[in-house]
Amino acid sequence: xxxxxxxxxxxxxxxxxxxxxxxxxxxxxxxxxxxxxxxxxxxxxxxxxxxxxxxxxxxxxxxxxxxxxxxxxxxxxxxxxxxxxxxxxxxxxxxxxxxxxxxxxxxxxxxxxxxxxxxxxxxxxxxxxxxxxxxxxxxxxxxxxxxxxxxxxxxxxxxxxxxxxxxxxxxxxxxxxxxxxxxxxxxxxxxxxxxxxxxxxxxxxxxxxxxxxxxxxxxxxxxxxxxxxxxxxxxxxxxxxxxxxxxxxxxxxxxxxxxxxxxxxxxxxxxxxxxxxxxxxxxxxxxxxxxxxxxxxxxxxxxxxxxx
Amino acid sequence: xxxxxxxxxxxxxxxxxxxxxxxxxxxxxxxxxxxxxxxxxxxxxxxxxxxxxxxxxxxxxxxxxxxxxxxxxxxxxxxxxxxxxxxxxxxxxxxxxxxxxxxxxxxxxxxxxxxxxxxxxxxxxxxxxxxxxxxxxxxxxxxxxxxxxxxxxxxxxxxxxxxxxxxxxxxxxxxxxxxxxxxxxxxxxxxxxxxxxxxxxxxxxxxxxxxxxxxxxxxxxxxxxxxxxxxxxxxxxxxxxxxxxxxxxxxxxxxxxxxxxxxxxxxxxxxxxxxxxxxxxxxxxxxxxxxxxxxxxxxxxxxxxxxx
Numbered sequence: 201x202x203x204x205x206x207x208x209x210x211x212x213x214x215x216x217x218x219x220x221x222x223x224x225x226x227x228x229x230x231x232x233x234x235x236x237x238x239x240x241x242x243x244x245x246x247x248x249x250x251x252x253x254x255x256x257x258x259x260x261x262x263x264x265x266x267x268x269x270x271x272x273x274x275x276x277x278x279x280x281x282x283x284x285x286x287x288x289x290x291x292x293x294x295x296x297x298x299x300x301x302x303x304x305x306x307x308x309x310x311x312x313x314x315x316x317x318x319x320x321x322x323x324x325x326x327x328x329x330x331x332x333x334x335x336x337x338x339x340x341x342x343x344x345x346x347x348x349x350x351x352x353x354x355x356x357x358x359x360x361x362x363x364x365x366x367x368x369x370x371x372x373x374x375x376x377x378x379x380x381x382x383x384x385x386x387x388x389x390x391x392x393x394x395x396x397x398x399x400x401x402x403x404x405x406x407x408x409x410x411x412x413x414x415x416x417x418x419x420x421x422x423x424x425x426x427x428x429x430x431x432x433x434x435x436x437x438x439x440x441x442x443x444x445x446x447x448x449x450x451x452x453x454x455x456x457x458x459x460x461x462x463x464x465x466x467x468x469x470x471x472x473x474x475x476x477x478x479x480x481x482x483x484x485x486x487x488x489x490x491x492x493x494x495x496x497x498x499x500x501x502x503x504x505x506x507x508x
Numbered sequence: 509x510x511x512x513x514x515x516x517x518x519x520x521x522x523x524x525x526x527x528x529x530x531x532x533x534x535x536x537x538x539x540x541x542x543x544x545x546x547x548x549x550x551x552x553x554x555x556x557x558x559x560x561x562x563x564x565x566x567x568x569x570x571x572x573x574x575x576x577x578x579x580x581x582x583x584x585x586x587x588x589x590x591x592x593x594x595x596x597x598x599x600x601x602x603x604x605x606x607x608x609x610x611x612x613x614x615x616x617x618x619x620x621x622x623x624x625x626x627x628x629x630x631x632x633x634x635x636x637x638x639x640x641x642x643x644x645x646x647x648x649x650x651x652x653x654x655x656x657x658x659x660x661x662x663x664x665x666x667x668x669x670x671x672x673x674x675x676x677x678x679x680x681x682x683x684x685x686x687x688x689x690x691x692x693x694x695x696x697x698x699x700x701x702x703x704x705x706x707x708x709x710x711x712x713x714x715x716x717x718x719x720x721x722x723x724x725x726x727x728x729x730x731x732x733x734x735x736x737x738x739x740x741x742x743x744x745x746x747x748x749x750x751x752x753x754x755x756x757x758x759x760x761x762x763x764x765x766x767x768x769x770x771x772x773x774x775x776x777x778x779x780x781x782x783x784x785x786x787x788x789x790x791x792x793x794x795x796x797x798x799x800x801x802x803x804x805x806x807x808x809x810x811x812x813x814x815x816x
Contacts, residue, residue: 273694277719294696294805295694295695295801295804295805296604296797296800296801297692297693297694297695297794297797297798297801298694300692300694300794300797301692301694301718301719304692305719361697361698361805361806361807362697362804362805364804384605384608384609384612385605386581386603386605386606386608386609387603387605388602389669389670390669394808399807399808410609411585411609411613486605489604489605489608489800490605491804492604492797492800492801492803492804493603493604493605493800495800495803495804496603496670496672496799496800496803496804497602497603497669497670498669499669499707500702500707500808
C-alpha cells in the first residue's frame, strides 16, 4: 500500500513536539502540506488556510487537525466534504453536538474520523487495565496537578470560554480512566474553581460513581508548583496500584510493574492508519462527555485572579 | 392485552397536574402504587421509597420516575435491575453519562427506557416540522421567557447545582427545535447569567449553527413578568413561521395554521405503551447534550441576587 498523503492543519507546539516526529518515523504516511495562520513546516508546501491548501494540493488523502478546539468543526467539515480522512487532536471539538455531527458526516461519506486521546496510548495504560480487571477495586483517586505557567505559557485560547481550562490536561486523565475501569462511570458532584478574571476553570474536584457504587474521585489543579502529579491511584483487593506520570509508569504495592519508553503519538498515527485501512471511524466521546457533565452538574466557585 | 401495571415515583406538582390525569384516561395502564418521600396518591398503595414499593408490590411492570433529576439514576437503576420498564420525566438525568449507563442496562435487560420530552408532543410541533421541511429557512429565534416565581415557587432543587436553572424550561424549547429543524444544530457560543446567590443560571443567550451555517439563536430568561413567551420564530422563503405557546399554536405569515387542544402527557403515555409493546427504548439525549454543551462552552456572567 502506498503511503497516506497527509496534511497538518494548525502548526503549533504540539505539532512540532509530537506530530511531526511521529509522522517522520512512520512509513505509512507522506506529509505533503500544512496550513496554519502563523506556523509553517519546513520542506513542504505551506498555506494560510485549509481551504487554500485543499484547493492547491488535491492529492491530500487525510488531514490532522491541531488548531484550538473552538475552530476545529469548520475545518473538519471542510475536510470531510472534500473527501479526506480526519484526525482530531484532543479534545475532538468545542461541543459534543458538533462532533456528533461530524461523526454522521464521516459515516455518510465512508471516511475515517479519529477522535484521538493520546494518553490512552501511554506505555503502562494497558497493563493497568489488565491489573484492574484481575481484582476487585475499592476506590480510585485521580490526582492531576500541574503548573499551567510552565506547560501552557501564553496559550490564551485555553482560558477562553470553550477552552476548557484545567480540563485540557484533566481530559487526559479522563481518557485513561474511561479506558481502564471495568464499568462506565458518571459524575455525582463537582466543584469548579474559576479565577475571577478567567472564563475557564483553574481547578476542579469531581466525585464519580458507577453501577456498583465504586468511589472514584478526581482532583485537577493548574496551580501546582514544584512536583507535578499525573497519577491514578487504585486501592484494590490485590493491593495499591499507582499509574503515574500520565500513564507512563505502573507500580503495584510499591513494586514497579511496567516502565517502557513513551510512544503515544507514534501509536496514535498507527491507529489512524489502521482505521483508514479498515474503512471505519474511532470516536469515543466519553472523556469529553464527562467534562460537559462536570460543567453542567458542577458548583462554580470563584478564586483569586490568575495571570500567566 | 391486559393493562400495564404502572407505579409513580416522586409525587409532586407535575404528577398531580399531568401524570395522574393522563394515566386515568388511558386504558393501557393500571396505576397500582406510588412511592414518594412527601406526596401520596389517593386510592392506591403508597410507599416512602421505590425499594419498599418494589418489594411489596411485585406485580409492577413499569415505573414513571418524576423526582428531581439529581435522584433519578439510582431509582432508574433499581427499577431496571428489578425488571421494570422505565419512564423518565425530563430531563432524563443529572448527567449525560448516567443516562448512557441506563441505556446500556435497559438494552442488556431487554426493557424499555423512555426519555420523555413532553414539549415534542405539543399540538403544533408536527405541523411546524412539516412546514420547515417544505421551505428554506433563513434564521430561527427561540424566545423562552417566563416568571420563575410563578411557575416554580419554592422548588429549591431547580436552583441547586445540577438543577439546570433556566434550562429546566429551556430544555423544552431545545426538545422542540431538535425535532423540527431539518439538520442537527450545535452551539457556537453562549452566555449564562448566574445570580450571585445561586448555583444555576437564571438566563442564557445561545447561538447555534448547523452544517449549512443556519443562524439559530435562543434567549432563555426566568425574570419575565407580564407577558410570558415560549415562542420559536423562523424566517423562511415561504414567510414567517411562529410556533408559540410552547408548541401549542402555529401561524405562518400571521395566519393561524394550527390550533388544537393540548394532549402532551396523554401522548407521552401512548408512546411509552407503544415502545413497551415493540420491545424497544426511546432515548434521544440531544436536548440534554445541548444543555451540557452550553455549560461547557458558555461564558459565565454574574447578575444580582435572586430570591423567590
